[in-house]
Amino acid sequence: MLIEDFNKVQLSPIEENVGQSLMSIRDLRVWFELRRWGFGHAGNVRAVDGVSFDIRQGEAIAVVGESGCGKSSLMKTILGLHRPTGGDVSFEGVSLSRLDRRGLKWYRSQVGYVQQDPFAALAPFMNIRRILEEPLIVNGVKDRDERTARIRKALEEVKLSPVEDFLPKFPHMLSGGQQQRIVIARAMILNPKLIVADEPVSMLDASVRVEILKLLRGLQESHNLAVIYITHDLSTVRYFSERIFVMYAGKLVEKAFTPDLLREPRHPYTFALLAATSDPDARNAEVYREVPPGEPPSLVNPPKGCRFHPRCARAMQGLCDVEAPSDFEAAPEHLVNCWLYK
């Protein structure tokens, strides 16, 4: 209890050092109520449970974690699609909870969204021109010539040329990689300051993943965009983000600059993720990979104490299974949610 309260007021060093923070997230909680027929309330899914971080203008961060750990719930809350159960998201110093409808519309024009499944993200009955025109119309760009010019520019930026060939096409006529470029073009068309990309390449063939990630990286640099890149694949993260936040069971368990985290991972879960990631090497076939036992916990009844303790080889009995750790600064700007670093 005490530790939890302490967490709320503690400002971590990363957060104090921020000069130009674009978005600031404080102790964010996103819970979903579980209802059972005839029983009413049957508990909460604590999808996001006390997450804090800052994003600077022009910076790419990666949120890394396994399926079901709460990444998409975190994203949807950042996009204003879920209302937080607790805590706060603020953009350019203004809390989203204080925005009225017009404010929210403005906010959504500042944040672009790139989904995991490009085909599901694009309306099948609209051609590419309509798909890209819609956000412009909704946001009051009345002049048709201006809309056309902006659509052309967006398509050129995602390297779909000649533009004329693509405008009349429908999504099913495009490859997965091309569909994802359209999704990116749509996310960019209102000139946002932040792009949220939720597993943007996991549905794509390996051969086009790097191409799409490089495209995003290029746009980030040329437009000084902030990018939140969500993934479970650590091998791509190092080329495409400045900082990494590792997420486990609704919490961020390690936050550090990318090279620091990869050179010297601290949290036992981060270790496990790195140890399980293969590079192409014939020697891999000669050994078994080390994987922590068990599976990620239920978010309805997460384990007491540290949520990783049932799977952790270094768990300390009487401590890790009793009291949740807070964020400890293992090295400058390297925060680890683990008792080993107290």
Added chain:
Amino acid sequence: MNQQTPLLQLQELTLHFRTSRGAMRAVDGVDFSLGHGEAVVVLGESGCGKSSLARAILRLLPRNVQTYRGQVYLDGRELMSIEDEEFRKAIRWARISMVPQAAMNSLNPVMKVGDQVAEPMIVHGGVAKEAALANARKMFQHVGVPTDFLDRYAFELSGGMRQRVAIAMALVTAPDLIILDEPTSALDVLTQANIMNVLKRIKKELGVSYILITHDIATSSELADRVAVMYAGQIVEVGDARSFFAAPLHPYSQKLMASVPRLRGDQEPDFITGHPPSLLDLPKGCRFADRCPLRMAKCAEEPPTFNKHGRLVKCWLHG
């Protein structure tokens, strides 16, 4: 079983589909062989014909087949000439089984997973239900699913557990060869590593052979004894895993390897520009020519497969 005879040998295996726009040459003259207890991975971009190759080996054909020919030898026995009925009884499942692409999402939702694993034994092996269930229990142990899950339904299991059940189903008839089509592509890193461990252990303990089909090159190295690279319906390189992963020979293989993001080492991944040719309208010469940085005049002619110290390469550079 003669250890000298390869377990599986393909010669000029061909599978074309009939479409409204002409013949789709998904598998276009594939040769390769596989030894007992060996794992070959088939790598290639989406749409190059990997799953169709698996179908051609297992004779799991759609209705719109235009051409299906070539030779498939299993332990020296020619399979293409045998009757469908015999193939279904004595080959598919009994000798060669498959974990299809997205298998974990295709389990029967209204049947207990234990019964599902036992079913192929009852149907294809003529085993009594009791014995089949006992064997299913054994298979659950092999793939690392707790045996009290036998009575559960697919929706009660995580993705990783469902994938293990799919592997148990392919294992239960004690086949010599299992074809795995993208067994880990939809899974998280830790689950992926877990499944690869399971496959390695089964290979060691039961001596099965694998054909592992995937576009995930890094993970494929967890299992590969040999690597075959497929491009536009053809195999363009075959080599032992050690030489292949250290230095692939075909320009396409080299580009593929360079596109893999690596956790260790400092090589920035690069991507391959352009697209593979349409299988409806294939070029006459080398199929990789319009993306190949090393293209020469000769490449307008189709290269044969050259043997370079035991490694096979379909490229004029190695002639």
